[in-house]
Amino acid sequence: MKLAVKxxxxxxxxxxxxxxxxxxxxxxxxxxxxETERQLQELLERxxxxxxxxxxxxxxxANTYLGARDYHKTTLFxxxxxxxxxxxxxxxxxxxxxxxxxxxxxxxxIAEYYFDRILRSYPDLLVKxxxxxxxxxxxxxQISKTPRNRIKYFNELIDRFPSxxxxxxxxxxxxxxxxxxxxx
Numbered sequence: 001m002k003l004a005v006k007x008x009x010x011x012x013x014x015x016x017x018x019x020x021x022x023x024x025x026x027x028x029x030x031x032x033x034x035e036t037e038r039q040l041q042e043l044l045e046r047x048x049x050x051x052x053x054x055x056x057x058x059x060x061x062a063n064t065y066l067g068a069r070d071y072h073k074t075t076l077f078x079x080x081x082x083x084x085x086x087x088x089x090x091x092x093x094x095x096x097x098x099x100x101x102x103x104x105x106x107x108x109x110i111a112e113y114y115f116d117r118i119l120r121s122y123p124d125l126l127v128k129x130x131x132x133x134x135x136x137x138x139x140x141x142q143i144s145k146t147p148r149n150r151i152k153y154f155n156e157l158i159d160r161f162p163s164x165x166x167x168x169x170x171x172x173x174x175x176x177x178x179x180x181x182x183x184x
Contacts, residue, residue: 033068037061055090062097071101092122092132099139108143115140119156134161147181 043049044057058081065074078094078101088094099114115136124133137160140153154174158167 033064037064040064051089054088058090058094062094066097066101069104071105074098074101075105090125092118092125093127095122096127096132096135099136103139103143109145112140112143115143131161131164134164137161147177151177151181 040057040061044054044061049057058078062074062078065071065077075098078098082088082091082094082098085091095114095118099111099118102108102111102114118136119133119140122132124131126132127135134157137153137157141150141157144150144153151174154170154177157165158170158174
């Protein structure tokens, strides 16, 4: 699937977010945040919402959790959303946010699972002009523990995105991975 279907969602990513990080000392912040979450959940449950509205609401909820550094809530919310909405055009983006939340928790093996799942199961999306698959491959090369996996990711990066990387450098790094694999 070399030519992936690409959709641009960059413009929608700049939607104002409801974050309470700056006013975390205020006692009513928790109540305000909970009320905002409740209202957004109600909006999300309304029938007939178009894809753009769904995206905006899910994105706002997820970014509220991320802004509060509540990575557990972020991962639970997004994985639940994707499992209940398998046809969501933006599922790859939600799983990318999930993978980054797991990275923030220090759970690299779980993040690796989600980055790899995006590559194998979802078409590519462009977010602010950047390919989600490209982002996944770069992260996978960094966090993968086995030379065999890194070799696979280097090869895919070279094959799919040769104009966005230094192919010479990647071939050098790929050769080093082959040497490591022989040592395993």
